[in-house]
Amino acid sequence: MGAAIKSEFRKFFTTRLWWGMAIGIFVSAALFSGFFGWALTSDDITADQTGVEGSATQIVNSVYTGGLSVGYLLMLTVGIMQIGSEYRHKTITSTFLSTPKRVTAMFAKIVALLGIGAVYGLISLLGSVSVGAMVLSLRDIDPFPSTEVLRTLALSLLALGLWALIGLGVGILIPNQVAAILVGVGVAWIIEPLLGFGLSFVDALQGVVPYLPSQATNAMVNGVTQSGVEVKPLSWWAAALVLAAYAAALSAFGTWRTVRQDIS
Amino acid sequence: MTTAQTTTSTRGARIEARDLTKTFGAFKAVDTLSFEVEPGRITGFLGPNGAGKTTTLRMLLGLIHPTAGSATIDGQKYHDLDHPQSIVGSALEATNFHPGRSGRDHLRVLAAAGGLPDSRVDELLELTGIPAAARKRAGEYSMGMRQRLGLAAALLGDPRVLILDEPSNGLDPEGIRWLRGFLRHLSNEGKTILVSSHLLQEVEQTVDDVVIIANGRMVRSGAMSELRGAPSTIVRTSDPAQLAGALRVADVLAQPGDDGELIVETTDKRLVGDVALRAGLPIWELRDRKADLEALFFELTEGTNRNLGDGNAVPTATAPTTHAPHETDAISGQEGANE
Structure with a gap:
């Protein structure tokens, strides 16, 4: 098991993808936290009734996790590619030759992706906390109003890992890597948020909205909320469980399917 | 005459396929x-393209699940090997290499x-002769370098069985020669080696045994020497029947061949002379x-190639129905001496 996990990490860190992603995640985290740090602390936004509402902690949470929505899309891509590039370049053959127990091989991928998610999470925090704290300090706002902020930072690492697992499932469901990335990112970035927005206007289906992946991800890090919106987000721990359930379902499905597959 | 004696570290491991069957839909x-x-x-694993060689190898290696039958290596299914x-x-x-990963990193994975x-x-990397290319991205490798990298990957764990x-x-001719010597060396260590090919001539000088399949079924297996048949001698003379009689007296059997030839069941040319x-x-x-192995191979495998459709078999007009004698090693310069 340990050997298979080590092999998965090596796979990831021996192509150029990893540092391209690292730069993307770092830059987006820094930019978004800088932007949110400035925007959320502007008087004309918080005072406005149509604006956002949240405690000091929630504002800081939002600033530090401002790049999370870009981050999780990138992690979705990483997850897809960890399996998709194996199909594409047929390295899946050597993976299963060196680890013939496919459940073990897939479990190694799952563990490695959680680890990779955490690594990228740290890179992202490096960007967001340094820039965000600086901007907040310039605004004379306490950059660490409570220890709850630390919980949010830790959960953002978990969220990235879980999105990578969702990607793993998508990558197995759609074996063509390019199609999987287009569909995966398209759904997660555009369709699902629009769906959530639309459903929030339907009384009968409103209750479903907080359980959508993007909503759960935002609830996990407990940021500011849009004032005037009816739908109450889940509490952080419930949201974490919901996202973990998506990740578990998709990666379990992927593992089940991979074990049965003929590799030719 | 099983070998594998005298060898040092390697304990022999057999590959065994039992009634292996794989259907894809109706195929x-x-x-x-x-x-x-x-x-x-x-052992050469031979058959024309599409005969089922790769599917069989992938079943041996647990990559394709057999519809029926089993394959074991050293008594165990590949899936169960620790x-x-x-x-x-x-x-x-x-x-099978990620083009963006270096050959060395591929092996490290x-x-x-x-x-x-x-x-x-x-x-x-040293042993397979590609240390210089080790840090280059595999996408830049030539076909020959990829083959060598694949071989390096296969040999990483110093396995007892090699399936190629x-x-x-x-590979260029130099590479083929190198490979031949390399495989012989490994087999002398007691390793079990299975090499697939769609050309008998290509492995003729390399393999000891053959397994020949066509359309997914076994058509011939056994030692290469068996396939070649008992060596014999061809002689041409003015009166073949008389010579056959004279040879029979000397306890040597002979039958008439094509075109006035006499086929003598001995390799002792001096005796015939x-x-x-x-x-x-x-x-x-x-x-x-x-024996003309190429003709024999065609005869065994090409009859009704399912991949070419019915009645569209490869025209093998030159392939006779029996082993065509191969014109080699003419030792006597008496041809046409009378004319």
Whole structure:
């Protein structure tokens, strides 16, 4: 098991993808936290009734996790590619030759992706906390109003890992890597948020909205909320469980399917 | 005469296929195929393209689930091997590399999975002759370099069994020679080696045994020497019947062949010559008769190639119905001496 996990990490860190992603995640985290740090602390936004509402902690949470929505899309891509590039370049053959127990091989991928998610999470925090704290300090706002902020930072690492697992499932469901990335990112970035927005206007289906992946991800890090919106987000721990359930379902499905597959 | 004695570290491991069958929908890719591959020998796994070779190899390696039957290596299914890399090494296709990963890193990924040190990786890069290319991205490799990298990957865990799918594809003549010597060396260590090819001539000089399949079914298996048949001699003379009679007296059997030839069941050309001289017959030609393996292979495999459709078999007009004698080793320069 340990050997298979080590092999998965090596796979990831021996192509150029990893540092391209690292730069993307770092830059987006820094930019978004800088932007949110400035925007959320502007008087004309918080005072406005149509604006956002949240405690000091929630504002800081939002600033530090401002790049999370870009981050999780990138992690979705990483997850897809960890399996998709194996199909594409047929390295899946050597993976299963060196680890013939496919459940073990897939479990190694799952563990490695959680680890990779955490690594990228740290890179992202490096960007967001340094820039965000600086901007907040310039605004004379306490950059660490409570220890709850630390919980949010830790959960953002978990969220990235879980999105990578969702990607793993998508990558197995759609074996063509390019199609999987287009569909995966398209759904997660555009369709699902629009769906959530639309459903929030339907009384009968409103209750479903907080359980959508993007909503759960935002609830996990407990940021500011849009004032005037009816739908109450889940509490952080419930949201974490919901996202973990998506990740578990998709990666379990992927593992089940991979074990049965003929590799030719 | 199983070998594998006298060898040092390697304990022999057999490959055994029992009634292996694989159907894809209505298509029977492999049909109740049974064969064994012995340690210390190189076995050629032969058949035309689409005969089911790769599917069979992938079933041996647990990559494709058989519809029926089983395949074991050293008595175990591949899936159940705890340290597969130390039992079986395989190279299936020379294209299975991430183009953005260096050859060395590709091996390091596999080494990690097998719990092997990086020093073993460098050893194999050296052994397969590609240390210079080790740090280049695999996308830039030539076909020959990919083959060598694949071979290095197969040998990482110092396996007892080696399964190679068309290993000489893309190698230059020098590389093929190198590969031949390399495989012979490994087999002398007692390793079990299975090499697939769609050309019998290509492996003719390499293999000890053959397993020949066509349309997913076994058509022939056994030692290469068996396939070649008993060596005999071709002689041409003015009166074949008389010479045959004279030879029979000397306890040597002979049958008439094509075109006035006489096929003599011996390799002792001197004896044939002496008998002819005593009988007062001229010798116009005296040479070894060798089975034409290419023709034999076609005959065994091409009959009804399912991949070419009915009634559209490859025109093998030149392939006779029996083993065509191969014109080699003419030792006597008496041809046409009378004319």
